[in-house]
Amino acid sequence: MTDKADYAVTKSEAEWRKELNPEQFRVLRQHGTERAGTSPLNAEKREGVFVCAGCGKPLFDSQTKYESGSGWPSFYQPREGAVGTSTDNSLFMTRTEVHCAECGGHLGHVFPDGPQPTGERYCMNGAALKFEKAK
Numbered sequence: 530m531t532d533k534a535d536y537a538v539t540k541s542e543a544e545w546r547k548e549l550n551p552e553q554f555r556v557l558r559q560h561g562t563e564r565a566g567t568s569p570l571n572a573e574k575r576e577g578v579f580v581c582a583g584c585g586k587p588l589f590d591s592q593t594k595y596e597s598g599s600g601w602p603s604f605y606q607p608r609e610g611a612v613g614t615s616t617d618n619s620l621f622m623t624r625t626e627v628h629c630a631e632c633g634g635h636l637g638h639v640f641p642d643g644p645q646p647t648g649e650r651y652c653m654n655g656a657a658l659k660f661e662k663a664k
């Protein structure tokens with residue numbers, strides 16, 4: 530486990546609750562998962578960047594987004610140094626959990642069944658992201 534103090538952005542639970550809406554808080558701070566197909570970001574195809582809903586760090590470029598059919602926004606590559614991973618043994622499976630490198634907020638999981646060039650599928654909760662359209 531990574532200690533909370535390792536992150537550049539650290540806030541108390543009360544502070545996060547104030548800044549985030551309930552769904553964002555549940556996903557980012559409590560490792561929740563949004564219901565598949567519910568995020569408006571699934572259909573976001575404009576050019577821009579997806580940033581962390583918790584701290585605003587740019588995480589994924591729109592060029593790396595693709596349609597995985599999973600019902601969650603999917604990317605084949607994060608921006609360099611933008612995310613960290615840890616092993617998640619919940620739900621009786623071993624998965625690789627993905628979090629924001631800046632605030633530690635939970636984003637989703639990464640699976641080895643994505644498209645080239647990386648072969649990775651970053652399966653993200655739309656609630657953990659915000660889209661900023663390119664100007």
Ligand SMILES: [Zn+2]
Pocket residue numbers: 581582583584585586629630631632633634
């Ligand atoms: Zn963050």
